[in-house]
Amino acid sequence: MDDIFPGIFQEKDTFYTENLVPGETVYGERTVQEVGTEYRSWNPDRSKAAAAMKKDLHVFPVDRDSEVLYLGASTGTTVSHFSDIVSSGMVYAVEYSPKIARKILSAVEERENVAPILADARKPEEYAPLCSKVDVIYQDVAQQGQVRILERNAEMFLKEDGHVFLAIKAQSVSSEKEPVEVFEESKERLKDKFEILAGKKLEPFHEDHLFLVLQKN
Numbered sequence: 001m002d003d004i005f006p007g008i009f010q011e012k013d014t015f016y017t018e019n020l021v022p023g024e025t026v027y028g029e030r031t032v033q034e035v036g037t038e039y040r041s042w043n044p045d046r047s048k049a050a051a052a053m054k055k056d057l058h059v060f061p062v063d064r065d066s067e068v069l070y071l072g073a074s075t076g077t078t079v080s081h082f083s084d085i086v087s088s089g090m091v092y093a094v095e096y097s098p099k100i101a102r103k104i105l106s107a108v109e110e111r112e113n114v115a116p117i118l119a120d121a122r123k124p125e126e127y128a129p130l131c132s133k134v135d136v137i138y139q140d141v142a143q144q145g146q147v148r149i150l151e152r153n154a155e156m157f158l159k160e161d162g163h164v165f166l167a168i169k170a171q172s173v174s175s176e177k178e179p180v181e182v183f184e185e186s187k188e189r190l191k192d193k194f195e196i197l198a199g200k201k202l203e204p205f206h207e208d209h210l211f212l213v214l215q216k217n
Contacts, residue, residue: 001034005060007085008042008053015042015050017084021110026080040084044205047078048140048167051205059198059213061163065089067134069157071121071149072141075100076107076114082138083111092131096120121149124156133159140167144174147189154193154216164194164214171208179208186210193217 001009001016009016016032016039023038025031030041044051053060062068065088073079073093082091093108094117095101101118108114119127121141134157139150146168154164168186170179177185187196194214202209 001039004053006063007087008060009039013054015044015053016040017042017081018087020084020087020113024110026107027075027077040081042081043077047081048202048206048209048211049078049081049138049165051202051209052200052211054205055200055202055211057198057200057211057213061197061213061215062086062136063089066136067132068092068136068138069131069134069153070094071137071139071153073101073104073116074140076104078138078140079104079114080107080111083108083114086113089113089135090115090132092117092127092134094119094121094127121153124153128156131157133157134162135159136163136165138165142169142172144172146173147186150190151193158216160216162216163197164212164216166190166212166214167202167206168210168212169208170210179210183210187212190214 004010019038019040042050044054066086068091070093073095079093091114104116117127170182173182198213200211
């Protein structure tokens with residue numbers, strides 16, 4: 001098992017995180033044991049971060065003690081892997097849908113470093129009392145105004161020189177423009193406030209998605 005980023009491992013063509021809750025899985029993922037440690041496989045079809053690594057993402061600025069604001073937590077698949085990675089840190093997991101948020105509660109019930117938050121990522125002032133300044137924002141919000149959502153949250157929560165993982169879904173931004181146009185317009189706007197460290201299109205795992213790694217200027 002090779003250590004490729006802090007808290008992220010690789011064996012052959014599969015990525016793993018060290019299971020923070022040994023014996024428990026979140027979405028039916030495969031686990032392996034090695035020298036008394038349990039690792040959870042990270043499925044690129046279920047996680048855009050894993051898909052980006054499959055596309056040779058070369059930078060992953062998260063440490064074991066990082067504080068992460070996760071926008072668009074969905075059912076908790078990728079949240080759970082970040083929970084593994086930041087074993088000494090914290091993940092603030094924001095989800096708008098009450099139905100989906102209930103699934104997150106079940107997924108992270110035994111993960112003390114995850115704080116589920118039922119809120120709208122477009123309104124960061126509503127969850128400001130629940131979230132501290134963070135080292136990393138991970139955003140996977142499939143709706144219009146994705147860049148503006150990031151800007152507002154970064155202004156309120158992201159530390160100086162903090163990092164961002166941003167999954168842009170072209171169809172959600174505009175159904176009238178070609179994905180490449182959406183991506184280029186988004187990157188141009190982001191350059192005002194962020195340095196783009198890496199970018200990967202996520203086909204064949206996620207159609208018409210661009211995954212960016214940014215650093216706050």
